[in-house]
Amino acid sequence: MSVEGPPDFIPSYQVIPRKHDTLRRLSRLVVGAEVYLATDPDREGESIAWHVADVLGLQAPKRVRFTELSEATVKAAVAKPERIDMALVEAQEVRRVWDRLVGYTVSPALSRRYGGSWSAGRVQSPAVRLVVEREREIRDFQAAxxxxxxxxxxxxxxxxxxxxxxxxxxxxxxxxxxxxxxxxxxxxxxxxxxxxxxxxxxxPPPPFTTSSLQQAASVELKFAPEKTMELAQALYEHGHITYHRTDNPNLGDGVLGAVTEVAEALGFRCVGTLRQFPVPRSAQRGHLGIAPSAWERHAAGETADERKLYAMIWRRALASQLEAxxxxxxxxxxxxxxxxxxxxxxxxxxxxxxxxxxxxxxxxxxxxxxxxxxxxxxxxxxxxxxxxxxxxxxxxxxxxxxxxxxxxxTRAPQRYSEASLIRRLEREGVGRPATYAEILRRIRNAEYVELKRRRLHATPRGEQLIDALAGRFGFVDLAYTREVEEQLDGIAAGEKQRNAVLGAFYDRLMDEVSGFDFGCPVCRKRPLRHMVGADRETGATYDYWVCLGERKGDCDGAFADKDGSPDIDRPLERRASAPAPSSGTPCPKCGAAKLRLIPGGVSAGGKRYGAFWRCDAPRCGEKFWDKPNTRANAPKEVVK
Ligand SMILES: [Zn+2]
Ligand SMILES: [Zn+2]
Missing domain, CATH: 2.70.20.10 (Topoisomerase I, domain 3)
Incomplete structure (x- = not known):
């Protein structure tokens, strides 16, 4: 997917190559057939249904929704097909466009400033921020x-x-x-x-939602959220439980009879009406609490883990309707x-x-x-x-x-587990049931957080990310994110106009990005990049800033650092006789003219390292420390 800029923000979609086969098979099947689209009953599913109809060129396809895979519910849905809900499709598209705008503009800005590969995201960065803030509370904590x-x-x-x-x-x-x-x-x-x-x-506690299921499975069964979702998916596909991506804990109206019958057979008493629980404001309509499809089935599942998860779901759903x-x-x-x-x-x-x-x-x-x-x-x-x-x-x-x-x-606050972080994000109205597990995977892969003994620790890289973003970008601010989610709900309800909402996000984001780059005052063309220098005698590291134009040899702007920003009043003197630090500097080991400056930073393990030159010649790859003030000596000392 790619996105055009203002004023229309038109997304263009491409089929993922590995899905080509699936589509070819589908397009053969739909010829002359009556097509029912039965994707998942939520915003994401509505969007997928629309895309499938679009790619296959279906004319006015029928849309059926059900929250469990039982014969009765499927038959009932097929008997009363509906149309694709375009307001839902649009709200989902705006959310994705916004995700892309943030990712496409902020990630490169981070890379320009710090070098290397960075990723920022509308949901993932607030998640990193929560972990970083907790890390700092723990560090600053003093027991009384x-x-x-x-x-x-x-x-x-x-x-x-x-x-x-x-x-x-x-x-x-x-x-x-x-x-x-x-x-x-x-x-x-x-x-x-x-x-x-x-x-x-x-x-009793309410029936499970996605996040409370992940939380409970983490505490009671020691399952990671991703594993819980895989098991729940299997239970759903086998028709054992209702749809498991949900943020509403309440049961559907039709289940009271079945619940009462099963409870009474076991000697329990129900309250007589369906007990209702508070619903988060952000919950999607059509969502229901996770429940067994057949209440009389006390055990279900193909594997031991599936059976454990099912037992927990069954017990919690039934308990929710019993007497206090x-x-x-x-x-x-x-x-x-x-x-x-x-x-x-x-x-x-x-x-x-x-x-x-x-x-x-x-x-x-x-x-x-x-x-x-x-x-x-x-x-x-x-x-x-x-x-x-x-x-x-x-x-x-x-x-x-x-x-x-x-x-x-007094005790220090606890680090988040994956499941308790998801609960917190849900309470803050950030992210959606369908995406939580994926967000956690991403921030771990990007090494912003790491999991040690089932607890999330912020890495120095994660702290650097949040120091760079917090206070500069609205999307890492939880209050702003909530406000925007409300506007998205307004689009879904047909009250707000898509382009006006996106235009306002975009203008603010562009202001923030242009304020994020420090322009080089020497060439006035390129931004400055953050570097870490290392003193080889003492091993001490220090920050400084160099113009991106340096790589091409057309600007030698370099400045000392002051509190994380370049200090324009303290330019670093380059020795006049120093050769231009470009890829033209020959490698002292193999002689190839392929040295590349790597800007230094903080390793995933938390060690700061200085900028160095790396030989890009095949079979060489030697590394040499950079010395910002004495470039002439730079590529002589080999990195140990
Ligand atoms: Zn410059
Ligand atoms: Zn070399």
Missing amino acids: TYFNVRLYGQSAEGTWWLDLVGDGTQPDGRLTTRAVADRLAVLESVAVTHCADEVEREN AAYLVRRVEASGVDLGKRAVQFVGRRRVLQSPGWRALMLPGVEALYDAEDPETPQAAERDSDNALPLVKKGGWLRVGRGEVEEKK
Whole structure:
């Protein structure tokens, strides 16, 4: 695919060579036939249907959509064929045009500045940014020590405990003074300020969407998102589950009867109506939560991994429609006065499961983690059910048996896993279910991030990328990306005009790109490129900037660096007698006139290296360090 510039931004498409055979076969089959297009039921699928119709020259083809591959749903769809939805096709095309505009303009600008090959993208760069920012939070994190005081006592039913709520002297409510904690730990009694029993209901988590399925499979089954999608694809194609690329967790209206029947056969109770869950604003219409195609099928799949994934999908979908779990909760608040006459608050909770509802179907404790802010750092399980707090009237007293001081440390934020990064992107409204796994693959291949023990680490190259883009390009700004997604939705709804929206993106992007290049003040023709010099004696590296015209020998603009930008007031002196550093400099080893300047930078392993010359002659390939101020000596010292 390529794209024309303004005002019309007309994309032109080309068939990928390896798909030629498929198309030839299709074009033979469609002759004189009635054609039904049954591509996936989403924006991407609508776009594919339109392209197929276009390439095959189909006249008014029929479009059928279904979210599961069962005989009944396919027959029903074929009985009521529709037309291709051109607003959807257009919204998808605008998204792709925008992706291309960003990729085609920003990636070369990065290469002009830093040399080598760089890639930037509308979705992939914000993803790298999140990983880089998390990396820096972790680097800057300083652990703080604080104290909890836990008071223990006895009731008729056993041991109870209360925890300190903070003494009001610290802004974040944490007690940081050991001496105060020690004084509180010897309190002999506390006055009850609140004590009440109530029933707490806990609703089940929603059926899976693409991202929550990837998240859960990552936590529970240790599957990478890409693997989860392959397994789900197989389950979908065998008719076991509904369509698995979705951002809406809700089930279709027609399933209530089947769900109730299966639940009751297993001895569970449903709520009687279909339970609805919040839908992200960006969710596509027509999407539904991932569910089994046949609810009575408790197990399905060809391989062990498929069966594990199916079991998780089945359980979660069924649980979503069962009764809430009910707990009897007793909450006690009490205050004590320490020797310094300061009143402090303690709180305790006793939580006993009364009726398990949906929890009977799930591993206790696992599901709650999926939707937590950082789902893979479960807090140490608090066994609130063992807390034997008695029922005490307000104003009554509790006798303390003993107190304990617990020293705690604040913890650094966790690195993202692939799955939790996808969840975050979805929450931010960046990217779509069909593309998440592909985006992750790309940013790993480009070495902006790396996966170590299932956690994403930012590489120095990734940090360099974000330093270059952040604050200069709107598309790495999550708020801007959300705003643009809303405009795209406006196109899909027929409210916004395609060319006006694209024109506004384009103008802003062009401004940003032209502001990104540092023009060479010597020749005023070419931009400056960032270089890394290395001092061979000390091994220290430093940044500087050289005119791109240097390669052709027609400009010798070179400048020192200041905070990542060229310092135009500090030109680097080139020795007058130095030969023009061009490909005409002969290789000291083989004599071939094929030396090429490689601009230095940061290796994937994080080591900075200086600019060097490489001999391009076949069977030579020798490398020589560059010395920016003493070019005459440059190609003599061999890179070790
Ligand atoms: Zn120049
Ligand atoms: Zn050579």
